[in-house]
Amino acid sequence: MKVAVIGSTGFVGAHLxxxxxDRNYEVVALARHIESIPSxxxxxxxxxxxxxxxxxxxxLVGADVVISAFNAGWxxxxxxxxxxxxxxxxxxxxxxxDVKRFIVVxxxxxxxIEGNRLVDSPEFPQEIKPGALAAADYLDTIRKEDQLEWTxxxxxxxxxxxxxxxRTGKYRTGLDTPIFDQEGRSRLSVEDLAVAIVDEIANKxxxxxxxxxxx
Numbered sequence: 001m002k003v004a005v006i007g008s009t010g011f012v013g014a015h016l017x018x019x020x021x022d023r024n025y026e027v028v029a030l031a032r033h034i035e036s037i038p039s040x041x042x043x044x045x046x047x048x049x050x051x052x053x054x055x056x057x058x059x060l061v062g063a064d065v066v067i068s069a070f071n072a073g074w075x076x077x078x079x080x081x082x083x084x085x086x087x088x089x090x091x092x093x094x095x096x097x098d099v100k101r102f103i104v105v106x107x108x109x110x111x112x113i114e115g116n117r118l119v120d121s122p123e124f125p126q127e128i129k130p131g132a133l134a135a136a137d138y139l140d141t142i143r144k145e146d147q148l149e150w151t152x153x154x155x156x157x158x159x160x161x162x163x164x165x166x167r168t169g170k171y172r173t174g175l176d177t178p179i180f181d182q183e184g185r186s187r188l189s190v191e192d193l194a195v196a197i198v199d200e201i202a203n204k205x206x207x208x209x210x211x212x213x214x215x
Contacts (some may be wrong), residue, residue, distance in 0.1 A: 003201065004028040004063040004099075006050065006070050006090060009036050012105050012155075013069035017043065019194035025201075031060055050086050053093060060097035064085060064199055066090075069105045074131055083134035088141070095147055104152045107148060110136035111154050111178045111212060118157070118178075136196070139210055151206045154199055156214035158187035167191035173205070173215045179214035188214045 003020055014036075016062040020027045021042050046059045050070065060066055060149055066192045068090050072082035087104070094102045109119030109132030118124060119132045123156050131203040142150055166185035166189045173196070178186040188196075196213040200206060 001064045001185045001201070002026040002028060002062060003067060004030060004060050005063065006030045006066065006068045007071070007105075008049075008071055009033065009046075010071050012071075012193065015190045016067060016069060016197060019191070023198060025198070028059065028063060030056075031071075036145060046063065050089050050093075056089070056109065059095055060099055061119045062095070063099050065101040065103065066094045066099050067098075067103045067105070067197065068145040072131070072134075073127060076200070079106045079130040079135045083131060084138065087134075087138045091142065091145065100147075100149050100183050101201075102132040102148045103189070103200060104138075104142065105197070106152045106154045106210065107132045107135040108154050108159065108178065108212070109158045109208070110139045110177050111157070113178065120215055143210075145208075149198055149204075149207050151204075151208070152210040153193075153200070154210060154212040155193050155211065156186045157187035158185060159190060165189060167195065168215075169195050169215060171196050173211050173213050175209065175211055177212075179212060179215050186214045 003025050005016050008017050009031040027043045029046045030046050034047045037045045048059050049189050067203050091155050111118050121138045171192050180186050
C-alpha cells in the first residue's frame, strides 16, 4: 500500500514516515525541503509547495492514502490564515488526485470538556492559540466533506517534544473528549501517535469521524 505523507519533515510527519516504513508501507514523503528525509528503498521523496495545486496533485496521484501532517509554522504571524488556506488546498488536491482515503493530523484544541473546546478556554496557551484555533475550525469544515473517506486525529493534550522518546504500541482511543490517565493527565508520545495513525489505515475504525488517542 502506498501512503503519501504531507509535512514529512515536521515533528509528527517525520515519526509517521518512520512508522510507515518500519511496517513495510511504501511512502511518498512530501515536504517543501526534503534534505532531512532519510533515504530508504521504501521512501520516495518529493519536494512540493502545497499551494502549487498542479504540483501537489501530481505528487498524490497513485497513493492509496494521504496523511496530512501539515503545519504552517508555530511562529508564523499569519498562522491561522496560512494553515486554513493550506488545509483547504490539500483537501482539494486529494480529491483531484482521485484518492479517497484522507487522514488529517489535527490538534487537541478542538477536544471538548463539558461541551466547550479546549482552545476557547481562558487557560489555553496564547502562544499556540492561532494554530490550534485554525485546526479546530478546520474540523468543522472537514466534517462537511462528502467525497472523501476522511479521518481527523486529535492528539492527547500533552503531545510535545518533552513527551517523546517512547514507542509502546499501546494507547486508548475516544472521539470528542480527551482521554485521561490515572494521574488525570492526557498524554501520548509522538511515536505512539504515529502508531495510532498507521493503525487507523489498516483498521478503518474512524471513517468520517474525528478521534483522539492517549495512554
